[in-house]
Amino acid sequence: MNEITFVGSGLSAQDERAISAILVAYGTSIDQRDWKRLRACFSEDCEADYGDFGKWQGSAAIVAYMKQAHADVGATLHRMTNIEIRTEKQQIRVRTYVDALIMPMNEGGPVRRGIGYYDDQLVRTGGGWRIARRLFTPVLID
Numbered sequence: 001m002n003e004i005t006f007v008g009s010g011l012s013a014q015d016e017r018a019i020s021a022i023l024v025a026y027g028t029s030i031d032q033r034d035w036k037r038l039r040a041c042f043s044e045d046c047e048a049d050y051g052d053f054g055k056w057q058g059s060a061a062i063v064a065y066m067k068q069a070h071a072d073v074g075a076t077l078h079r080m081t082n083i084e085i086r087t088e089k090q091q092i093r094v095r096t097y098v099d100a101l102i103m104p105m106n107e108g109g110p111v112r113r114g115i116g117y118y119d120d121q122l123v124r125t126g127g128g129w130r131i132a133r134r135l136f137t138p139v140l141i142d
Helices: 013-031 035-039 059-069
Strands: 004-007 042-049 055-057 073-088 091-104 112-125 128-141
Touching: 013 035, 013 073, 013 091, 013 112, 013 128, 035 059, 042 059, 055 059
Parallel strands: 004 073, 042 128
Antiparallel strands: 042 055, 073 091, 091 112, 112 128
């Protein structure tokens, strides 16, 4: 079960649901290899820092990386939990835990797992809420 916490966000319940939906859509889009939907999770000029995995500017660059990174793996399960939405200095900040299971393409191959959290800044656009800045902090990668 996803746990969602709102810490002084000052947002409407509708905004809070929409923000949570974007974060869940991020993981689901990767799992379903829905690259158009994944791109819609980010602002066009977003910046993302995934540490050792890479840094990207722009939603197209993030999607290109995710598409390539998931091309030679089997099923994936990106579980997004403990979504905490808060307002800091007129900005919407969100911390979300991620637990990603990456299955091998072929039977007997290695199963990989990545656990960590995202610290995001979200912006409201004409198309709804989008991730504008993202920092991934790994806790366990194997």
